[in-house]
Amino acid sequence: MPCIRNTYTEVMKYNFNEIEAKWQKYWADNRTFKAANHSDKPKFYALDMFPYPSGAGLHVGHPLGYIASDIYARYKRHKGFNVLHPMGYDSFGLPAEQYAIQTGQHPALTTEANISRYREQLDKIGFSFDWTREVRTSDPSFYKWTQWIFIQLFNAWYDLDADKSRPVQELINIFESEGNVNVNAACDDDTQEFSADQWNKFSNKEQQKILLKYRLTYLADTEVNWCPALGTVLANDEIVNGVSERGGHPVVRKKMTQWSMRISAFAERLLEGLERVDWPEALKDIQRNWIGKSVGAQVSFKVKGHDAQIDVFTTRPDTIFGVSFMTLAPEHELVARITTEEQKKAVEDYVEATSRRSERERMADVKNISGVFTGAYAEHPFTGKDVPVWIGDYVLAGYGTGAVMAVPCGDQRDHDFANHFGLPIPNIFEGVDVSVEAFADKENTVIANSDFINGMGYKKATQCVIEELEKIGQGYGKINYRLRDAVFSRQRYWGEPFPVYYVDGMPQMIATEHLPIELPEVEKYLPTETGEPPLGNASQWAWDTETNTVVENDKIDHKKIFPLELNTMPGWAGSSWYFNRYMDAGNTKEFASKEALNYWQDVDLYIGGSEHATGHLLYSRFWQKFLYDLGLISVDEYARKLINQGMILGTSAFVYRLENSNTFVSANLKGDREVQPIHVDVNMVNASDELNLEAFKAWRPEFADAKFELEEGKYIVGREVEKMSKSKYNVVSPDDICSDYGADTLRMYEMFLGPLEQAKPWNTAGITGVHNFLKKLWKLYFDKEALCVTDNEPTADNLKTLHKTIKKVEEDIENFSFNTSVSTFMICVNELSAQKCHSRAILEPLVVLIAPYAPHIAEELWSQLGHQESVAYAAFPVFEEKHLVESTKEYPVSFNGKMRFTKELSLDLSKDQIEEAVLSDERTIKQLDGRTPKKVIVVPGKIVNIVG
C-alpha cells in the first residue's frame, strides 16, 4: 500500500522531470510561441544559425547559442515585443551523402531521422521556438525558392555606375542600341568591345556567350579547387591549410566548367556594409581581410618586339622608377608568346614543374626562390629602358593581373628574387640603405632617382605617377580586391538541383512557374564511370520543353527534350537567404510576402559561430544585397547585431599505460616513466577524477585484464581540455543532463560557465551548484507541506534584494552578460532565504525575472501562484530606485592606496566631516604610527585614501 504522507511530500519536492515535460507539452499544445506577422507591439527577430542535422546528435556545446538567444527572446516577450524566434535545418550536406555512398540509404531518409532526433533533443531543452515556421533547406518547398533566386541572379548583371544589380534585359537593350562601349559593368576580364551593329549580327549562341560574361551567376571555365577524395570542387573558404575543411583531403587546381557567383562585384559594398552593423570587430576584420581591398594602379608595360603588353597591378606606383625586372606567374597567358628560342626549354620545364606541384607543396616551400628568365624585355613606360621579363611562382595567377613590376628596393620578395638571380637593385629612396633588405615603410618614404617625383613622399608621388600614366595612356588608378568569385557547382548528389538545361551547350533557365525541379532518384551516389557527377546516374533527368516536365534521358533529342544540369548547389545556397523565409515560411507564391518582409525587416539578434565568417556570413550578405537591388526586400544588411558564441570544449580524461605493458599508472605516479596516454570515456570518471576500474575493464576487451598502479586505492585520470568530439570520448549529451538535473539546470549552467563569446571547458561536476540553486529557489515557495507564499507586506530588506536583482539582471541581459545574471539570481535567492521571505510581492516578480533562464520552473511556480496564463508574456518587473537608497556607506579607508579597514559613515557627511571622522579613528592613528598624513583624498560615497 502506498504511503499517503510520503507521496504528499514528494509532490512538494522540486520534481523537474515532471514539471518540464508538463510545460513543454503545454507550450506545444497552446502554440505559446507562435509569432504573428501583424501586431501593435514592436517587432523583435532573434535568430540562431540553423544546424546541420548530423547523425551524432547534439552535444552540450551545440545549444549554447540557442540558450542565449532563447533567453533574450523570452526577455523581449516580457518587455512587450512581438518576437520572431524560429528554428530550422540546413539539411543538405556531405555527411548524409557519404553515409548514403557507404550504405545505399537515401540521404533524405537519414536526414529525416537525424532531424527527428535533433527535434527531440531541442524540445527537451525548452526553447521558445515558433515551430510553425520551421524550414529545411532540403525540402522542395524551400529549395524551390533557392532555385528561384538562382534564376534571378542569372537574369541580372552588375552596373558599376549605378552600383547595383539590374535585370539582364536592360543590358540587352543597351547592347542593341549602343553595344557595350559605354557599359561599366562587373564582367569577365576577357570581355571584348562590340558595337550595336556587331551585337545585332551575332548569332544567338554568341550573344548568350557574351551575356554569360555579365550575369551575376555564370558558367565559365575556372581554375577550381578539386578534391579527388570527396569527388567535388570546393570554395576557398572550404579549404583550410591547403586541405579540405571536411576530412582534411588534398586539394589540387583543375580547370573545369563551373557555375560561379559574381560576388566580387559586391566587394566594396560588402566592405562598406560592415560599418553599419553591430558585429564583433574580430569578425568584421576577418571579412575585411578576406575581401582584401588594396588601392594602387594598373600599369601597362609594352613588350619589346611583340604586339603585346604586360599589365601589372601595384600598390606602390611611387616606386615605378625602381623597377629592374618583371615577374609573370608561370600560368600567365603571355609566357608562351614572348619566350625566346634560347629560353624556351627552361621556361617550359619550369611551367611544367610548377603545374605539377600541388597547392600544398607550393605553400610548404615559400622560402625556396625559383624562377626563369623568358628572354623577353619590356619597356619602362617613363624611361623606355629595357626591363627583363621573368617568370616565378611567387607570383600568383589568381591575384591582380598575374604579373608584377618588381621593385627590389621596396619589396622584400622582389629583393629576395633579385638577390637570388643577381638582378640589379636600384635604390630610389632618399637616405635608406637597401643593400641588405627592402625598404617598405610608406610613411617614411622620400623618393629619389625618380625623374619628376624626386623628393616627394609616398602619397604625392603615387598621385603624380598615376596622373602621368593616364596622360601617356599606360595606366590608371585602380582598386583591387582579393575576394574571388565563388564557385557554385558541386559534383554531389545531396544538394539543390540547378533549374538549368542545356541547348547546344548553352545553359537555359527553366521558367520559374515550373519550380521546384526536384532531385531525381539515383541508384548510386558516386560519380558515373565517365566521371560525371552523381546526377549522371539518374535515368530520368532530361527537360521536356513542351510538357515542362522532367522526363527519361533516352528521350533527349536536342530539339524539344534536353539534358539537365548534373551539378548541384553548394551547402551555402540555402543558408544564404533562409532568414528571410522564416518571416513567411509557408508562402507558396513568393519566397516571402512583401507584408511579412516589411514587417519583420531584418534580424535584430543573430547568434552563431565565427567559423562562418568567410562562408555563410559573407555569401548571405551578398544575396541580401542582390535581393535588395531588385527591390524584393527592404534592407541590404540582414543582421543588425551578431554575436559569436564561444565553443564549449570537452574535458578529456586520460589513463597512462606503461610502454609495452598492460599496466596503467595513476596520473600522479607516472613520474619520468615512458607512458602512453589513452583517452577514456569521461562517463567512467567521477567528479574527483577517479576512474571506475570495473567499467574501464569492461570497456574494451584488451583492458579486461589490465593491471593498475593506484594512489590511495584510487586510479586518478589525467585531464586535458580539447575540442568535444566522439573520438576523444569527452562528449557530454544534453539528454543525460536533462534527465539527471533538468533542462532549467542545463540552461542556467551553460550560461553560468562564462561569457557567451568566450571558449570554455565543460565540466559536469560543477553543475550541482546551479541545480542546488534551483532547489533553493523552489523552497522559497514551498515548505514540506504546501505552497508557503504569503500576502505579508515585504520588508525593506526583501524589497532591496528584489530591486537590486531586477536592476542587475536587466542590465546583464541587455549586455548579453548571462553568466553574471545567474550569479545575481544565486545571491538573490541566498538573501531571500536568509531573510525567510515568503512574500508574494517579492516572489511573484522573481518568477518573471527568472523565467527567461529557467522557463519550466517559472511556469510551474507561476501557475501554483494562481495564474491561469503562461508566464511567457507576463510584464517584466519594473526597477524602483527608491528601494536601494542607503543612508550610510561602509567606507574603505586606504593608506597609500592599500585598503586597511572600513568605517561606516553617514552619506550626509561633507568631505571635511568624513576626513575628520576617519582621521580621528583609532585605527587611523595606529596605521599612521605618529606620522602626519601628507594628503587625504576623500571621494564621498566611494573611498578615503590617506597618503603619507
Next chain:
RNA sequence: GCUCGAGUGGCGGAAUUGGUAGACGCGCUGGAUUCAAAAUCCAGUUCUUUCGGGAGUGUGGGUUCGAUUCCCACCUCGAGUACCA
C-alpha cells in the same frame, strides 16, 4: 611573417566611467543532522607569515592620491590569414 584576441586562487570565472581584487559556483577542510549514507544546513578556503603583518591580477617600466582597468616594451597562449604585388 602579418592581423586580431586573451593571460586574475586548485578549477570555471566576478570586479560600473581608474576607487574595498578574488563576487557567484565547483572542489577541498572542519562542524551540525543521521544507526549510517544521501540530501540539507553552518563555518573556513589567494599566497606567505615570527600571527604584528607582508606580498599579490603573465614580466619589466610609466602615469596617478589610488591601476586587473590607462600608456610603453617584452613573454606566453589562442584565433584568422598565408608569397595579395
